[in-house]
Amino acid sequence: MAAGSVREDAGTAARILDVAEELVQVRGFNGFSYADVSAQVGITKAALHYHFAGKADLGLALISRYADRFASELAKLDAGHATPAARLAGYTGLYLHVVRRQRMCLCGMLAAEYQTLPDPMREAVTSFFDANESWLEKVLEEGRQEGTLHFPRTPRDTARVVIACLEGAMLVARPYGDPDRFQTMATSLLAGLTRE
Numbered sequence: 001m002a003a004g005s006v007r008e009d010a011g012t013a014a015r016i017l018d019v020a021e022e023l024v025q026v027r028g029f030n031g032f033s034y035a036d037v038s039a040q041v042g043i044t045k046a047a048l049h050y051h052f053a054g055k056a057d058l059g060l061a062l063i064s065r066y067a068d069r070f071a072s073e074l075a076k077l078d079a080g081h082a083t084p085a086a087r088l089a090g091y092t093g094l095y096l097h098v099v100r101r102q103r104m105c106l107c108g109m110l111a112a113e114y115q116t117l118p119d120p121m122r123e124a125v126t127s128f129f130d131a132n133e134s135w136l137e138k139v140l141e142e143g144r145q146e147g148t149l150h151f152p153r154t155p156r157d158t159a160r161v162v163i164a165c166l167e168g169a170m171l172v173a174r175p176y177g178d179p180d181r182f183q184t185m186a187t188s189l190l191a192g193l194t195r196e
Helices: 003-027 034-041 045-051 055-080 084-100 106-112 119-146 155-176 179-194
Strands: none
Touching (some): 003 106, 055 084, 055 119
């Protein structure tokens, strides 16, 4: 295969993932078909199956790419923000960015459909939340040791609360189409962790 064909294939696969990601974040995994994706990308369903044999393969690729991007953003927060409170604020900013685009967290949407997903996708969704929980737990523990973050429960339990609050805040803000509503909830969450 020529180098140009490889690049074209990679470009087509990326466009497929971009379109499918938006569809999941707006409609849910069960709310779109291969016909929807192929129409938006401008390729045949057969070409779509060439890149992703089945919808479960596409879903798994979506989660993998989303989790990798999210992990990269968490690494940037670790590298760029000195304080745990600043990293937590940056973390909520990742969610706010999604809300401003009138979307939901990809894995949050998939969690809502968890019982209908194939097992490999279920495992990938759980892994995404586990990775976020571990990162938050580390940041919270560091903040507690420094005396800059305050919470009554364990760092792990508090990490779970943070994720649940942000995912829930996205869900509640969604029907209003109002990022400020999400930001108010996220700001209150952070204030509760930094208040002495």
